[in-house]
Amino acid sequence: MRVIMFDIDTLRADHMGCYGYGRDTTPVMDSVAEQGVCFDRYYCPNAPCLPSRASLISGQYGIHNGIVGHGGTAADMRLQGAGRSFTDDMSENGLFMQFRRAGFHTVSFSSFAERHSAWWFNAGFNECFNVGNRGGESAEMVTPHVLDWLERNGEGDNWMLHVHYWDPHTPYRTPADYESRFQDTPLPDDWIAEDIFKEHLLHIGPHGANEINMWNDDTFKQWPKHPGRLETKEAAKHLIDLYDDGVRYTDDNIGMILDYLKEKGLYDEDLAIIITADHGEDLGEFGVYGEHGMADEPVCRIPMIIKWPGVEGGRHVNGFHDNVDLLPTVQELLGTERFGSYHYDGVSYAGTLLEGTDCSRPYEILTQCAHVCQRSARFDHYVYIRTVHGGYHLLPDEMLFDLEADPHEQHNLAQERPDLCAKGAKLILDWNDAMMKTSAYDADPMWTVMREGGPEHCRGHLQAYMERLKGTPREYGIELLTEKYKGFE
Template identity: 25%
Template sequence: MSTAARRSNVLFLMTDQHRVDTLGAYGNSQVPTPALDRLARTGTRFDRWYTPTAICTPARASLLTGQAPFRHRVLANAERNVGYIEDLPEEAFTFPQALTEAGYRCGLMGKWHAGSRRGPADFGFEGIHHPGWHNPVDHPDYLAWLAERGLPPYRISDQVRGTLPNGGPGNLLAARLQQPVEATFERYLADRTIELLRRYADGALNRDEPFFVGLHFFGPHLPYILPDAYFDLIDPAGVELPRSCMETFTDKPTVQRNYSAHWTFDTMPSEVSRKLIAAYWGYVAMIDAEIARVLAALDELGLTEDTAVFFTSDHGEFTGAHRLHDKGPAMYEDIYRTAGIVRLPGAPAGMVRDEFVSLLDCTATILDLAGLDPGDAVDSRSLLDLVHGRDESPWAPDLVAEFHGHHFPYPQRMLREERYKLVVDPSAVNELYDLDRDPDELHNLYSLPEYAAVRRRMMRRLYRLLRERGDNFHHWMTSMYEVGGVDHDPTLSGLDEDTYAVVSGSAQR
């Protein structure tokens, strides 16, 4: 049964590949983010908000379904897919379909990237389908919008890229956009979202027609392509490189060093790395300005008091941390911890929560706000009690995340608790970090004997959690690590009763 007093409208603001430490509300004094800072002051800021996986498509499929990636099985972006399914099955539960059946109007503007064959309309969303992973600047609707306003088309200069190991040019990382701010794809998305809010306002205010509106920006995902006002907003001379630029990859999985070479970090001088971070921060500021326009429209239309507002991202971004860019096969806080801000009608303002919560939990929360049973969002839990300051039900002291590959298959699982993080990869080197002493995750403690007790406890805990969830990654762990008592046949043969021992707390072998 829902804890919400009435069905609420929902405005869901989402960015892509957005570091939590770029917002003033999370401690950055160099990036102007007044709109999101105000949203945090008037709502609830979550300080331990994580993505279930740091890849766009599976994270977005998890938001739609309230299911962890291993369960919905959309495990990679189509652009780098090596054989995983690319779309949710038609029978999959999704929250927009549930909302539509309950009388909500659902609209989505901006990045979809939750599948290849099925678009937003297939899930009950009105709006314009914007496919792909980056701003689709050749989209017919964007071109028509530019033409109506007499604005110039997309054109770039001053490209920033490194050099690949084979001597070829690296991926484009940033560029100067030869358009005014008024012509940016971000301005276009905000305009179209405001139009959608205007269409929905009368039904929400005067009839029983609540709405869900999603505004999903493609940025600040790289490449950071910005007009002069934001490309030059932040002085690179005042930018400090992240401490994890000192990464040596000692006792780390080899793939991290290879990924660093792929993203060409070492081929660019430090002043270029500072410029890249400055441009990234400028991108964040530009998006914040567009969010301000959308929130102002919500006020103007008289919708604010009856509308829940969410802000989050699908995952983070490296921007040079650990000598990396983009995201990928490394479960660092840079890409797994993201911003999470929720403002609900009637809830206290200025709250800060430190429970471990997830992008997954948005699904159950949206359903709860609509007065719907969130039970079908099986890996999701409603945040309403936390946002309203009710602490009757305890939250788990830890959080599990997963990774299945980007550019290539590479399975990993992560257990994040108060102080420590364990990352398990049976094909390579496991990782253990003490985040109190080493917040930059530079020192892998996994093999050190003095951390044997921590390693053993966390490995057993992760194994139990994966078993409870039904995540078959635990089969890798059964033969490789001390996981405690095993009460099943890990060979799956059913032929040899001596292959396992039902002894609580004992090692398997």
């Protein structure tokens, strides 16, 4: 058996054809979905990059493994403590170690561990290829290494490749000579009307239309396509086109690898393919462009496509699942044993793959503490978002959206539906209590982030940002920011 896992940064599920997108962004991945199982309501429970992959690798939510942010104490995996033996339990029970235990030769093509000083990510790999750009690389820097490895080793058996692509991640970075596939085609869902975009021009907070570079409108010569600001509705479309180009460019490179496997006769029934992402992206939602800074649907809903030997393909699964579930699923599929008394928060859905059994949850709890501090409850066709620190956006403390009627989260129903807000708040409270009861630590890491000064990407920026607002149509925001975030700067 051979396994290849495509780990794609910042891939919104709803910008893929197999999830209903109207542009031809993912023809190769769509073809894999036709042969595999496509999970329609799959989530990253801890956004963005570092917390999400910590959950993926550990099989635990951030409230247990300790990683919910991008800086401070909550950016490090919690120490096992006195119970640690010669090796720690997380490393021995992590996702990639399952393949090692099952006898696979494991290889990663990724710079993630270096980018975030997250060396635990490499546990279980025999080989690690890091092209050295700390996430600044594009696919043409990664794919040749994968093809070279396959040329030398692909005809062997029992290998597992982890291939990490960054191209949909801001700054949107397709090569200079890569022609856009989408600049001349309309958006399938042109929801950013002129009046909405005018509101976006008045947005207060990072990564708005006036500050694509988070806190300013700087541009960088190494990423010439990525704009510093958006001045028109057409410019907003252009940014979304660039994102879709990044998705398509990733898909093109996946196609090169799969074409090679087909050419060599290695694309067969015994080849397993996993396609997923760490998180999605807000592309105008909440007035935010080119960032993954909320615990909302566009950021937290991710693809999960699995083609696995013996599993009937061409199916879509509708129940709620999240990325802590992959580890126990792989463990069950491979028949590996757990090391020590390590606890998984994830629930195996091997039964769903093999027999069509419903292994889903009734709801999801989503957390974001790198750009904002939020916890959300995703249930039925609603998302309830509770904001503790708004990341210097002027967000209400409670938001509720009907995602079937309002997929871009434009109409906050919190005032109209206090009953659903109460339901969402209770789901979060009950989940939090259950998690803390089973935690070996006293502190909820979200509150550790708050005690250490708030989300990492906000620290030290408020005063300079308010200076930037002076003398502009957004000057009104200075007083509101000062009042709402008193004590944080």
